[in-house]
Amino acid sequence: MNMPAADSMTMVVHSGDLDKAMAAFIIGTGAAAKGTKVTMFFTFWGLNLIKKDGARKAKLSRMHMGGLGTAMIRKLMRKNNVAPLDELISDAADLGVRMIACEMTMGLMNVSKDQLIPEAKEIGGVGTYLDAAAGAHVNLFV
Amino acid sequence: MNMPAADSMTMVVHSGDLDKAMAAFIIGTGAAAKGTKVTMFFTFWGLNLIKKDGARKAKLSRMHMGGLGTAMIRKLMRKNNVAPLDELISDAADLGVRMIACEMTMGLMNVSKDQLIPEAKEIGGVGTYLDAAAGAHVNLFV
C-alpha cells in the first residue's frame, strides 16, 4: 500500500499490562518510524510503565497467553526477535515520541518526577492530552 | 499550546471499572469544558456506571494501584481534590455531554430506563453511536 502515514497520533496509555504496553509501543514506534508525530499520555496504571524499572515489572493482563506466563512470554519475545519493552521505550524516545506523565495520577500515587524514566520528559494534565488529540489523525485509548 | 479543541469526540464506554470510568469522564468533561461536543455510549459493563448508584459501586480494574484498594483510592481522590465519579457524571451532564445507554445491553441485562440516572437521557443502538463517530474528530474505546 502506498497510503501516506498519518501526520500525528495520540495514545492514552491507561493500562500497565505488559501485553497492552507492548502493543502501544510497537504501534507508537512503528508510526514514529514512518514520520508520524506520536504523543503518549501515561495515566492510571500506565504511569507505572514509565517509572524507573516499571517496564521490567509489567505483567501480562492474563495469566496465560497460549498457556504461557509472563516470564515465558518474555523469553519467547527474545527468541522471536521482538524487542523487550524497555528497549521499545528507548527506541520510542530516539524516534521523538512525546511521552507525557499524567499529573493527577502522579499526585494520587505519590510519584515524583525523579522516579520517572528520563524518556518521559513532560508532566501534563488532560488539557495537554486534549490539545494533542485535537490535532491528531489517529487517537487510541490503550 | 494554542491548538483549537476538537469539534466533537465520542467514547464507547465498555468498561465498568472505576479507574477507566474516571479516565473517560475526566477526558469527557475536560473536552466539553473546551467547547467540544462529547458523546458517550455506555455498553456492556459500562452500562452499570449510569445505573442509579452505579458510580458509587464501581471498583478498580486491579486489586491495587500502587498498593491501594478501591476504598483507599476514593479517599486519596478526595485528598487530592479529584472529583468523585458521581460528581464527574453530574459535571458532564451540566456541560452538555450526551450520554447514551446501549439498548442491546439493557435488554441483555434486563435494565429498564427508570433504573438509569437522569443524566443518561438517550437510549440507542450501534447505529446511533456510528452516526456520532462519523462526525467526530476523536473517537475512543474505553
Add this chain to the structure above:
Amino acid sequence: MNMPAADSMTMVVHSGDLDKAMAAFIIGTGAAAKGTKVTMFFTFWGLNLIKKDGARKAKLSRMHMGGLGTAMIRKLMRKNNVAPLDELISDAADLGVRMIACEMTMGLMNVSKDQLIPEAKEIGGVGTYLDAAAGAHVNLFV
C-alpha cells in the same frame, strides 16, 4: 440523524474477551452495513478470536455481568436475538470487513495460517495496520 457514515474505520482487536469481541464485531458489522470500509487487526489475545473454534471458546472479561457467567450470557444473547460471535464474524466477512492476523503474535504463539478461520484472509504487521489507520476516520483499540 442524517449524518454520512465514516468512509473507513479500523480496530486493533487486542482483547480476546467475549464481551469486547462482541462489541468490536457489532461495531464493525454495523459500520460495514452502512458502507464503511472496516479493517480489524487481531493482535495478542485478539488473535485467539480468529483461530478455528476461537469464537466459541471466548469468555467474559469478568466472571459476572449482572450476576451472569459466560454460559448464561450466551443463552441470554440467543433469547434477545443477539447474534453469537461466530455468526457476527461470518456476517463481517460477508460485508467485506478486512480481517488481518498479526504476524508477530502468530510467531509468539506459534500459530500457523491453517489454524485461522478462512474469514481472516490476511497476515500483516504493524505497518499494515498503520497504513489502514492513516486513511481511516474512526480508529479504535479494543
